[in-house]
Amino acid sequence: MIRATYLVETSCPIAEVAAMMAGEQSAGTFVRVEGETDDLRARFGAQVVSIEEVGRVEAPSLVSAWALRRGMTGPRGIWRVVIDYPEDNVGVNLPTLASIVAGNLFDLGEVTGLKLIDVELTPGYRARYERPSMGIMGTRRSAGVATGPMFGTIIKPNIGLSPEEIADLVGRLCEAGSDFIKDDEIAGTHPHAPVPARIRAVMDRVRRHRDRTGRLVMVAFNITDEIDEMRRHADFLAAEEGSCAMVSMNWVGLSGVQTLRRHTDLSIHGHRNGYGAMNRHPTLGIGVRAYQTLYRLAGVDHLHVHGMGGKFADTDEEVTEAARHCLTPLGAEDDRVMPVFSSGQWAGTLAHTLRQTGSDDLMFLAGGGIMAHPSGPAAGIASLRQAYDAHAEGISLEEKARSHPTLAEALAKFGPKA
Structure with a gap:
């Protein structure tokens, strides 16, 4: 697995937001689509590992037109969210790896702040990429x-x-x-x-x-x-x-x-x-x-x-x-x-x-x-x-x-x- 850690600011239910993040960046989207079988989701779907509240703010840090349209301008939590992505979703492709752990997550309307904090790899997966020459x-x-x-x-x-x-x-x-x-x-x-x-x-x-x-x-x-x-x-x-x-x-x-x-x-x-x-x-x-x-x-x-x-x-x-x-x-x-x-x-x-x-x-x-x-x-x-x-x-x-x-x-x- 490729493990990514995020800070997420939202006034929406965090479990739903984290599940959406995992789905959007792996085998799912905002609705279930034809061909999205349980077997496919089990093999290629990302998994939410943990969610932890680390702070609160009274007003959104960033503007979200999606949230404004719904009148969501009040207090919100800041959460540490850890998600595991299957290595097979990437293979050995560095731009795609970056797209998966980051990608469109910064643009989600439900979040008024999102930061990719860490990316952790298994030793075997790391060995498939370039190493320093010196x-x-x-x-x-x-x-x-x-x-x-x-x-x-x-x-x-x-x-x-x-x-x-x-x-x-x-x-x-x-x-x-x-x-x-x-x-x-x-x-x-x-x-x-x-x-x-x-x-x-x-x-x-x-x-x-x-x-x-x-x-x-x-x-x-x-x-x-x-x-x-x-x-x-x-x-x-x-x-x-x-x-x-x-x-x-x-x-x-x-x-x-x-x-x-x-x-x-x-x-x-x-x-x-x-x-x-x-x-x-x-x-x-x-x-x-x-x-x-x-x-x-x-x-x-x-x-x-x-x-x-x-x-x-x-x-x-x-x-x-x-x-x-x-x-x-x-x-x-x-x-x-x-x-x-x-x-x-x-x-x-x-x-x-x-x-x-x-x-x-x-x-x-x-x-x-x-x-x-x-x-x-x-x-x-x-x-x-x-x-x-x-x-x-x-x-x-x-x-x-x-x-x-x-x-x-x-x-x-x-x-x-x-």
């Missing part, structure tokens, strides 16, 4: 980082630099000791910096650094585009000895990511920009666990989770949930993915991140925290490593900063730790 351990091997967080940054300015200017910046960041460097999510195939030209120029600097040091820094090139173009970019990147392709998951979609995964062994760096449209409303959309499960089935290796005390709207608890989900296998084998922390991160947010996550299997990306350090990017990266050492030693950043000027500068520049 995952956590493969990413570490590729980047030459055996232990501790992977520290990295984002190319800034994100738009406007020529391929040679981007390559020069990447070369400086490699020399500064960065483990990982990525394009911004809005960097695409710009007329002034086409993807192939960026790849060619940047990988020339990355290979030169490897030839001098023996270490191939992982660079995530944003190849977000239509599917055929992404495949061409991936092939070119692999030919240039690159290791990582970045995609904006929401805009290429589940099938786009899955197709790319089947085409290349490159690590896929999954950026979730736009996800706030699905998750910020408490009673509408798709929760982070369900969202990440679907894209993990598409075969991503890294997933952005935002950052602790960052510039976005997520609470630390929400960021923690996303990161811990990345670090939990979906199936019987190790299919964990690397959580990627970013947005307003610097040396002062690192220790809290490590405590909350309970692991150092993570990417910690600091844009301004590295690029805007008063003594330059190398000092910014050094301040992160010094903050990690302070955490490992069990001492405060202030104590560590007394003997490490670059960390002291970071504390002075970016403010008190989170």
